[in-house]
Amino acid sequence: MDEAQVLELLQKVGAFRSGHFVFTSGRHSDSYVLKDAMYAYTRETSQVCREMAERFKDAGVEAVIGPAIGAAILAQWTAHHLSEMTGREVFGVYADKDGKGGFIIKRGYDRVIKGKKTLIVEDLTTTGGSIAKVVEAARAAGADVVGAIALVNRGDVTKEQVGNPPVFAQLLNVQLDSWEEKDCELCEKGIPVNTDIGHGREFLARKAA
Numbered sequence: 001m002d003e004a005q006v007l008e009l010l011q012k013v014g015a016f017r018s019g020h021f022v023f024t025s026g027r028h029s030d031s032y033v034l035k036d037a038m039y040a041y042t043r044e045t046s047q048v049c050r051e052m053a054e055r056f057k058d059a060g061v062e063a064v065i066g067p068a069i070g071a072a073i074l075a076q077w078t079a080h081h082l083s084e085m086t087g088r089e090v091f092g093v094y095a096d097k098d099g100k101g102g103f104i105i106k107r108g109y110d111r112v113i114k115g116k117k118t119l120i121v122e123d124l125t126t127t128g129g130s131i132a133k134v135v136e137a138a139r140a141a142g143a144d145v146v147g148a149i150a151l152v153n154r155g156d157v158t159k160e161q162v163g164n165p166p167v168f169a170q171l172l173n174v175q176l177d178s179w180e181e182k183d184c185e186l187c188e189k190g191i192p193v194n195t196d197i198g199h200g201r202e203f204l205a206r207k208a209a
Helices: 003-012 035-040 042-055 070-086 109-113 129-140 200-208
Strands: 016-022 028-033 063-067 091-097 117-125 144-153 168-173
Touching (some): 016 200, 035 042, 035 117, 042 070, 042 144, 042 168, 070 091, 091 129, 129 144
């Protein structure tokens, strides 16, 4: 799959939305990548994960791990396709949030990845922080991190920003226009903030307080 095909797939499942949105960072935008919309479509989810697996089929990957929640699904599908491609079992596990802004590998998954060539997967990256934290946790568990890959790189995130694995790839690199709240063109035009997607509800509650 090339980037145009990945974009078409995400548009097909409703993962790209237009309107007035508030990001986690507090910035406003007229576009939003609703990554979770894809997971209801197993065929499309499998398709993008097969492409992720294709990129690393010759890297000797023995385990795939992603940050909970969404990337846990990506890890399973990507491991499945790598198992099919290589003819050997590739494990698919995930990292839990630790409640302090980081990730922890538990449920026995730390033993699963210990000493294994491990691929980190993520659905959407804006700063690279989540991937970097999983890279760090995987290395702390004794994994040999051979690479990381994101479905969508939304912020021109670099290899260094995701913990400097040997390889960092993405299926789609997009640039979404965004503005600080005080400079938001959409607010100036009176375009209603979406309260169902993103952090619009919190934004409006703060403004009303």
